[in-house]
Amino acid sequence: MQALTLWSYHSTLTLALDVAKSFLTSAEHLxxxxxxxxxxxxxxxxxxxxxxxxxxxxxxxxAPGLIASPMLL
Incomplete structure (x- = not known):
């Protein structure tokens, strides 16, 4: 995920982590x-x-999302 890579280069960019969390939610829905x-x-x-x-x-x-109730293995 590009947002995590961006944050790893500059750890003060916490907005990148917020973006990553929102995309993670979208992936869960998909x-x-x-x-x-x-x-x-x-x-x-x-x-x-x-x-x-x-x-x-x-x-x-x-949020735990799919990790809390894994339906796929």
């Missing part, structure tokens, strides 16, 4: 409509990276 195990695995990796970045920046992490 996966709810069209489930795919391969995409879910990629989603989990991005979710974990974004959560770590949010904690590092002192921001609230993204």
């Amino acid at each position: 996966m709810a409509i069209w489930p795919c195990p391969a995409q879910y695995r990629r989603y989990k990796i991005l979710y974990e990276r974004l959560t770590t970045a949010c904690y590092t920046a002192g921001m609230p992490p993204p």
Whole structure:
């Protein structure tokens, strides 16, 4: 996700993390409509990276979303 890459280069750009969280929500909606195990695995990796970045920046992490109730393995 480009927003995470941008934040990793300049950690004061917390707006990039907000953008990443909004795109993560969009991805969750898309996966709810069209489930795919391969995409879910990629989603989990991005979710974990974004959560770590949010904690590092002192921001609230993204909502649990699909991680809280994994329907795909």
